[in-house]
Amino acid sequence: MTLTRRELLKIGGGGVLGAGILPFLRVLPAAAATDDVIVGVHGQTINSLDIHRTGTNRPSYQVAVNCYDRLVSFGTMTTPDGGLSYDYSKIEPELAESWTISDDGLTMTFKLNPKAIFQDGSKVTAADVKWSFDRAVSAGGFPTVQMKAGGLVRPDQFTAVDDETFVITLDRSSKLTLPDLAVPVPYILNSRIAMANATAEDPWAMEYVHKNTIGSGAYKVVRWDPGQQLVYERNDAWTGGPLPGIKRLVLREVPSQATRRALITRGDAQLSFNIPNKDAKELSGDVKVFSTPIENSIYVVGVNHKFEPFQDPDVRKALAYAIPYEEIFQAAAYGRGNPMWGGSADIDSIDWPRKSPYSTNMDKAREHLEKSAFAKGFEVPFSISLSQTDWMEPTALLIQESLAKLGIKSEIDKIPGANWRTASLVEKRLPLHLEGFGGWLNYPCYYFFWAYKDGHLFNSSNYRNEEIETLVDETLHLAVDHPDYAPKVKRMFEIAFEDLPRIPLWQPALNVATNGATGYEYWFHRQLDARKLAKG
């Protein structure tokens, strides 16, 4: 990706960056203010253009979204605060024009949009889809795990029947398959270019796709300076949806929060992605702030069942009654997101996340603790991650203070970011800790699959309940409108609130500020989808 100054000026179309206006820009450096360029800032770094590559970090997932198409996508809806959000209930065409699913649910046939072309002008064929899917299930690591969630495991499940017909054969019918095709991972690459750049050691062209975008998506990356900036440019031949309202998006990495805040307030940046809750609260009014509660995500207190006092259900309930929920919500979340406490004990719906039936009540907390074998209290380390101190530290301090009133002594144990996943999720050795899993596929059973099943990654509490094990297995692939689904899911909620391996605190929000940009849309992957952006 080398680009000389001259070339960039040339592709500046319409003279956006034409040399003629440079003297003017020198006077007004804020003149990103040309009509079709948006400057965005974020605090993270993009480390690859390929979501399938080993070690690709979360912020880089946006490249898969913005520069590539999938077979299908989700619809769009309006949120209560006037913003846009993707709509999980609607699956819409992206590269596939239409699709059919056999009666037994085992064969899915996709008809590709015959007009769809890659950014080099060649036609998108079923062979490209097959190659891309083969790559995703063979790459290993995160993409392969995500494909597996939808029942997509082996290359022999994918067949290119003719140029425009692609067939997926499943081992079992599952409601997760179709939505799993709309997540960023199963994106469609230009297999011809990829194979031309593949080698014997690198059959999937990982090195090439790492640095080049070869999709059919709404944008292409014209410049990537790792650690500094990423420049997207609109693909005018995009067929996957309405063209973006801007010609170019310049995404700069600005590590300091204070600097990002100054930039968005001054309007030199038109979009600041993932701003802290505190800024979201203080900036709204000056600039437009969107705070969207993250679907299927809850911040919880993890109560490890390996730790002896927590094997006693009364101790766990004492904890749940002792947490100062409202204070935490105000101090750590600045009121952004949704409270997850003080709900009704009667489980009347399968909406998730759901408010737990607990709320702050020190008398009840004492009552439960007295009933337990640990009436006099005990000592327990309270672990938090050093890289998530923004919410974990105030939360842990408030809980520590409250537990002290019950005679439960806790010492705050701060674990470095690199070690946090190993300690909390892989070794699951933290007795009392904070955790914040969110599931991409928006079903309660999917959340329970990751967070409540024994041995699964986000079950950091070593929780095991035979009934939950069975219920999750039974509901995971079951259609939501199946008569058995709702009663089984409600039963899972009941057990979860009774056993309390995870005590819900609140549903976090994703905050984005705009100042002169419109069309920001929230997505479950929590990265910037720039496809609807426009100036204004």
Next chain:
Amino acid sequence: MSPRLRGILFRIAQAIPVVIGVVIIGFVLTRALPGDPAVYFAGAAADATSIAEIRKTLGLDLPLPQQFLIYVGDLLRGDFGQSISTGQPVIADLASRLPASLELTLVALLLSCAIAIPLGVMAATRPGSLIDHACRVLVTAGVSLPTFFTGVVLIYIFYYLLGIAPSPLGRLDFIYIEPDRITGFYLIDSALAGDGETFLAALRQLVLPAITLALFTLAPIARMTRAAMLGALSADFVRTARAAGLTGRTVRYTYAFRNALLPVVTTLGMVFSFTLGANVLVEKVFAWPGIGSYAVEALVVSDYAAVQGFVLAMAFLFVALNLLIDVTYTLIDPRIGFEAS
């Protein structure tokens, strides 16, 4: 071969064991870091199999001695490895980030010297005067304000309130394209290319972070200049020079100042090396793509190759810097020998 050249070669030879030591220590220390890069980079929803796969891809499943041998073999071929956190070869990261840090640090030090040395000399020649007190106040203020604080205040005043500074967006505003790479220093490269526009743009971006760093480095240089100058002015040779009827100016600059320069140069060397590694906070505040923030981010995620590359690059830099300072000594004071003895 002249004695000085032989001395320099001998010093370079002396650096070899140091570099070998740094290679070993760097390797062992990064492995001793808490945290498991395989787990970290396996991503959000990784299971045990995918973590194992990634460990294998990263070569972390091999025994440590074998990993070390592979690492040394790669180093000898000039391959510093691949940084997982930036996804780039470490050597490319260093090549783009080291000049960024060097440019900022050098400009800041030049600025700092231009103020601190005259100030220190003036304070020493008139101890107890107004200028001496002014020097003390400036020095105390400079050293007691943490750099990130000064940086944020400067941004607030000159960018946010007054709007005269450019957006604190790193080395160049996004509308400019970086000059063709020759040295990696934007100021030099754009000047060589005769591109006045980009030169000015790069300079404008440099002003605030350079002032921030200069304020911080002012203190040791000014204090050291003042102390060394005071010492030199009260020395016997200065009294002799005065008695011999030399003018105050000649005494001050030809005799006293030249002798006072030695400790100042030593301090400069120390301040330079310290600043280069320690200006992480300035880099973060000004979105400066420098080496300090690179190393810190790599450390946080246990990115072994990047940390080792950073340590090694710094070691080379310090060896070169010390050599440069020693050579400068001999230029300032011919009495200091540089022979291989």
